[in-house]
Amino acid sequence: MQEGAKVCLMSPEQLRKKFPWMNTEGVALASYGLENEGWFDPWCLLQGLRRKVQSMGVLFCHGEVTRFVSSSNHMETAIGEKVTLKRIHEVHVKVDHSQEYQPVECAIVVNAAGAWSGRIAELAGIGKGPSGTLQGTKLPVEPRKRYVYLWHCPQGPGLEAPLVADPSGAYFRREGLGNNYLGGCSPAEVSSVGSGCRGEDRDRVSLSSQASLAGPVLVLMSRSPLALTWGLLPPSTTYQADRLKRPARPGSDVCPGQRKPCPHLCPQEEEPDPGNLEVDHDFFQEKVWPHLAQRVPAFETLKVRRAWAGYYDYNTFDQNGVVGPHPLVVNMYFATGFSGHGLQQAPAVGRAVAEMMLEGHFQTINLSPFLFSRFYLGEKAQEHCII
Numbered sequence: 001m002q003e004g005a006k007v008c009l010m011s012p013e014q015l016r017k018k019f020p021w022m023n024t025e026g027v028a029l030a031s032y033g034l035e036n037e038g039w040f041d042p043w044c045l046l047q048g049l050r051r052k053v054q055s056m057g058v059l060f061c062h063g064e065v066t067r068f069v070s071s072s073n074h075m076e077t078a079i080g081e082k083v084t085l086k087r088i089h090e091v092h093v094k095v096d097h098s099q100e101y102q103p104v105e106c107a108i109v110v111n112a113a114g115a116w117s118g119r120i121a122e123l124a125g126i127g128k129g130p131s132g133t134l135q136g137t138k139l140p141v142e143p144r145k146r147y148v149y150l151w152h153c154p155q156g157p158g159l160e161a162p163l164v165a166d167p168s169g170a171y172f173r174r175e176g177l178g179n180n181y182l183g184g185c186s187p188a189e190v191s192s193v194g195s196g197c198r199g200e201d202r203d204r205v206s207l208s209s210q211a212s213l214a215g216p217v218l219v220l221m222s223r224s225p226l227a228l229t230w231g232l233l234p235p236s237t238t239y240q241a242d243r244l245k246r247p248a249r250p251g252s253d254v255c256p257g258q259r260k261p262c263p264h265l266c267p268q269e270e271e272p273d274p275g276n277l278e279v280d281h282d283f284f285q286e287k288v289w290p291h292l293a294q295r296v297p298a299f300e301t302l303k304v305r306r307a308w309a310g311y312y313d314y315n316t317f318d319q320n321g322v323v324g325p326h327p328l329v330v331n332m333y334f335a336t337g338f339s340g341h342g343l344q345q346a347p348a349v350g351r352a353v354a355e356m357m358l359e360g361h362f363q364t365i366n367l368s369p370f371l372f373s374r375f376y377l378g379e380k381a382q383e384h385c386i387i
């Protein structure tokens with residue numbers, strides 16, 4: 001709001017009045033985006049950008065990056081730490097269906113390899129040094145499999161539905177005009193010692209970042225913080241109220257690594273195997289549908305028509321983007337680690353990386369909290385709004 005986003009905060013009573021199809025139980029406050037919100041087709045956006053840059057003279061070389069050829073300079077820092085500065089001169093691009101590779105000379109490499117960017121960083125020697133040193137600091141980005149489900153519900157909220165992000169982490173929005181809806185939920189984090197259950201993080205959502213989520217966006221905040229492959233479903237699966245497992249009530253579970261009660265269905269959930277893109281339909285029944293039906297009683301009966309899985313480029317350190325140059329591999333720049341929010345941030349990040357490469361500093365927006373060096377310094381730019 002401080003940055004000028006037009007959002008309004010609504011009490012449960014105001015929420016009920018505006019969206020009578022919604023159960024406001026457990027909601028303390030809702031944030032509703034009033035303008036400049038919307039959803040778009042990612043593939044069209046990508047193709048639009050691609051065609052534009054092609055028209056401007058950009059050449060594409062298709063294949064897999066398998067090697068970097070670089071030169072090194074050994075130096076010693078003011079505190080006596082020995083470091084090796086590297087500059088990449090050539091990239092080997094393996095041609096599809098062939099053992100051949102094409103050497104591509106380069107002045108600058110942008111590591112925008114999404115979920116695989118951690119692997120690309122390793123190829124460039126990043127993180128291959130003694131632990132605790134800058135040289136030994138890895139790019140903490142890895143693939144995390146996430147599902148999206150599309151369901152039909154004739155009694156659903158219809159055209160009135162904005163994109164709704166529930167405190168449980170479940171989200172949905174209308175898809176088209178025919179009472180179809182699209183949504184999902186990330187598996188809850190099995191937290192490491194000292195870090196909170198992600199459900200708890202969700203309760204501390206920052207209004208300004210929520211306002212930038214991809215119609216209108218409605219974010220619900222809980223009353224009690226304590227407490228890309230399309231896969232066709234075998235046949236459409238109908239879910240009816242008698243199969244519904246109600247979400248645990250606040251206080252009935254305990255977060256892993258925490259003594260506090262957790263208001264979500266999260267205890268010992270595990271990340272799905274990222275080795276394939278199969279969709280887990282039980283996940284919908286057990287982890288997504290109960291929250292949807294709790295918030296929108298009409299969703300107690302629905303038919304799942306399609307589902308797909310894709311990879312988040314998940315930054316395990318603070319679930320936020322990594323933008324700008326590497327301090328030691330001096331001509332590798334990052335634009336990765338967006339942990340499920342990369343599309344909406346892509347235009348701004350593209351501009352910021354271009355400015356950094358051409359001018360040596362950020363100009364339009366200062367993205368320095370997202371530099372790689374934060375992993376070494378231990379300075380988190382924690383994103384609390386991962387859905």
Ligand SMILES: Cc1cc2nc3c(=O)[nH]c(=O)nc-3n(C[C@H](O)[C@H](O)[C@H](O)COP(=O)(O)OP(=O)(O)OC[C@H]3O[C@@H](n4cnc5c(N)ncnc54)[C@H](O)[C@@H]3O)c2cc1C
Nearest residue numbers: 063064065113114116146310311312338340341342343344
């Ligand atoms: C289920 C799901 C829902 C999402 N919902 C949203 C949303 O609502 N809003 C939002 O903003 N974002 C969302 N995202 C996230 C968004 O899709 C990503 O953040 C975004 O696609 C990242 O774009 P990218 O160009 O950085 O990476 P990608 O689109 O992953 O592109 C990386 C490219 O690098 C290539 N590559 C990898 N390794 C190599 C190699 N060795 N050599 C050559 N090429 C290589 C890959 O083939 C790929 O083409 C969602 C993601 C998923 C999976």
